[in-house]
Amino acid sequence: MFVSTLPFRVQLDGDWSFDEVVKHVREQCLSTIEHSQYPLQHILVDCGLNQANAFFLATMFDLISTSSNVTQFSLNGTLLEEASINQTSEMAKFDFSTTFAYNPTSNIGKLCSYFVCSEDMFENKTIQTIAQRFQYLISQLFAPHSSNTQIKPLTKSIILLDVILPGEAEEILKWLDDYHLDAVYEGIVIH
Numbered sequence: 369m370f371v372s373t374l375p376f377r378v379q380l381d382g383d384w385s386f387d388e389v390v391k392h393v394r395e396q397c398l399s400t401i402e403h404s405q406y407p408l409q410h411i412l413v414d415c416g417l418n419q420a421n422a423f424f425l426a427t428m429f430d431l432i433s434t435s436s437n438v439t440q441f442s443l444n445g446t447l448l449e450e451a452s453i454n455q456t457s458e459m460a461k462f463d464f465s466t467t468f469a470y471n472p473t474s475n476i477g478k479l480c481s482y483f484v485c486s487e488d489m490f491e492n493k494t495i496q497t498i499a500q501r502f503q504y505l506i507s508q509l510f511a512p513h514s515s516n517t518q519i520k521p522l523t524k525s526i527i528l529l530d531v532i533l534p535g536e537a538e539e540i541l542k543w544l545d546d547y548h549l550d551a552v553y554e555g556i557v558i559h
Contacts, residue, residue, distance in 0.1 A: 376400040382527035426463035
């Protein structure tokens, strides 16, 4: 398999909704594809970088859409078959790799994810915290909400999404209280 890495930069606005972010990222991806013939090595040189100091090359994000129907594809007479994506223990090819697998035909209707990280760079506890934060963020976006909700989660500003876990928020508030500090958390002034 040959992979052509094509880096691109996306600047986000905190006032955008999640839907607007997805639309913007999609447009950026599609506009970048027209430059896919340009080799990564030339991009790095043009930007004054080399692979050793291009830290974005150490992180990988994969989204794999699968189906439960066995499908065969043909490429120049060679039959290719869709393989099952299962969480396996594998060696880290990148410092941090996240794979998301989604099967739209599944009855479960879940987005599965797993992380493969360099043990030299990350402790298990750190990865668990990252996974919990990601799950919490996703639950804010896609979890069923009551019909009384005034703002739909996918249309509210992304700056209103919380990456601080509920237990951490309580810990922060307790720490601030212990040291008699004032703080603003989610628009509430704490004295």
